[in-house]
Amino acid sequence: MPNLNINFLPTSRPEMDKLGWDELDILLVSGDAYIDHPSFGVPLLGRHLLSYGYKVGIISQPNWKSPDDIKKMGRPRLFVGISSGALDSMLAHYTAFRKKRHDDAYTPGGKSRARPNRAVVVYTNLVRQAFPKIKIAIGGIEASLRRAVHYDFWTDSIRQSILFDSKADILIYGMGERAIVELADKLEKKESICNIRGTAFIAKKDMDLDLSEAKELPSLNDIKEDKQKLIIATVEIENQIQNINCILVQSHNGRKLIINPKAKALTEKELDKLYSLPFSRNPHPSYQEKIPALEMIRFSITAHRGCGGGCTFCSLALHQGKNIASRSEQSIINEIKSLLKHKAFKGSISDIGGPTANSYQSRCKINGENCHRKSCYAPAVCQNLELNHDKYLQLLSHVNDINGIKHLRVASGIRYDLVNPTEPAILEITKNFTGGQLKLAPEHCSENVLKKMRKTKFEKFEKFIEIFYNKTNPKKTDSHSSLFVIPYLMSAFPGCTMADMQELSSWLRKKGWKPQQVQCFIPTPGTVATAMFYAEKDENGNDIYVAKTDKERLEQHRTISP
Secondary structure (H helix, E strand, O other), rough: OOOOOOOEEEEOOHHHHHHHHOOOOOEEOOOOOOOOOOOHHHHHHHHHHHHOOOOOOEOOOOOOOOOHHHOOOOOOEEEEEEEEEOOOOOHHHHHOOEEEOOOOOOOOOOOOOOOOHHHHHHHHHHHHHHHOEOOOOOOOOHHOOOOOOEEOOOEEEEEOOOOHHHHOHHHHOOOHHHHHHHHHHHHHHOOOOOOOOOOOEEOOOOOOOOOOOOOOOOHHHHHOOHHHHHHHHHHHHHOOOOOHHHHHEEEEEOOEEEOOOOOOOOHHHHHHHHHOOOOOOOOOOOOOOOOHHHHHHHOOOOOEEOOOOOOOOHHHHHHOOOOOOOHHHHHHHHHHHHHOOOOOOEEOOEEEOOHHHHHHOOEEOOOOOOOOOOOOOOOOOOOOOOOOHHHHHHHHHHOOOOOOOOEEOOOOOOOHHHHOOHHHHEEEEHOHHHHOOEEEEEEEHHHHHHHOOOOOOEEEEEHHHHHHHHOOOOOOOOOOOOEEEEEEEEEOOOOEEEEEEEEOOOOHHHHOOOOOOEOOOOOOOOOOHHHHHHHEEEEOOOEOOOOOOOOHHHHHOOOOOO
């Protein structure tokens, strides 16, 4: 059994030698710098595999002009896993207006261009050059959201599944802990890998597959001929995350893409075990410059995963699942106590949360499996959703009482449509743990746009902030600084017109607000909103206006941008 308490997984042959490893079982390749932190997918999966007895090495941001970096630790015994990193590489490189970005938060010094465009495809080709015929698994955001036919904003074209472009053997979608261990176990035993939940693969003629119960998606050619069929396919892929036994099949010019049912979410006990692994929360010592992404989240804590919001523009549910999976309070407290021993820790925790901070320990009364509701939160909170704001406040209060903790903040943001703003727990959370800045995401005020986003009516946001200011803001004569709301807003969403943007601009002027967080909609692969952008239709097939050109998008953006 490998030593679990090593500071870093090896990145070179000398580091392997220090561990007494002659060869790797698994090599992981990442487009991000190597930071041994549970918020970074590849290092987390590496430590997870290590805890199951596998010897794992990591190659971060390899030179993509040569396979030499890939070769430096030798051919792994079982397989190579590949990820572009925390972001789709095209999104990491280009803005909403297709301009090149000049920085990359996941690279030392924040420098751009440390990973190639379409990193998963490029890295897979490098691995094939380095280790012919080795098994390759692709995963992470870029692979996960491009697992089927998708629209690519940066080339304004329909692209086939990334499995066909990369020629990888298998794709792990979503949160990969279960699938990657099962893949390793099956390869160790020389068993078939075509029935692993949470994976996709290209069917071969000699495969013994029972697809009698599978659901057929519109094919690559269907979608190219009829744009609306991308919406149909995308919604079916979205539905799969709730249907526990659904297999999807999609034809690509005569070949079949198979998407197995989703992997089951980790239980509380399994999450606790995962986050108890001895992450150092440090960048690899080979780096000389700071890595901006680490500075932002180094002392943040993941309390839960998943999002029931179902917003059409968001990939969170597609990747993490719709049902909330939470850690126990004791697990979180144990992790925070371990921070007290970290040399760089000064007593401040930047966040305890997840996709939505106040969804910690929320549960579906009917378990949520095979539920066909698109959103647990909109247009109104589902009656089967059990919220536990008191448990979240209890967690924050208990952490705040730990000796050595000086500051505790909730940076994840509060989902205002899940709460009664007069609820004592929410008042305490917003008043005592937001650092004076409460992040909320109304996204827009126009009902026309909000419906297409699957967001709650704007009146709910207005009511929340009215009560928030009345209940939590100190009087002007008070020596404490006032609390204030930071709204996240979006321009150029599919179906959003200039009239809608002027409505939002007018509302902001009346409030005297100058928004700090304004995002022009970026059609990222795999989301329903991206399919709507491409098809110029809503989910029901109705024609909608879409600001497609950079000029149209910029005009909308300028109405509210700072």
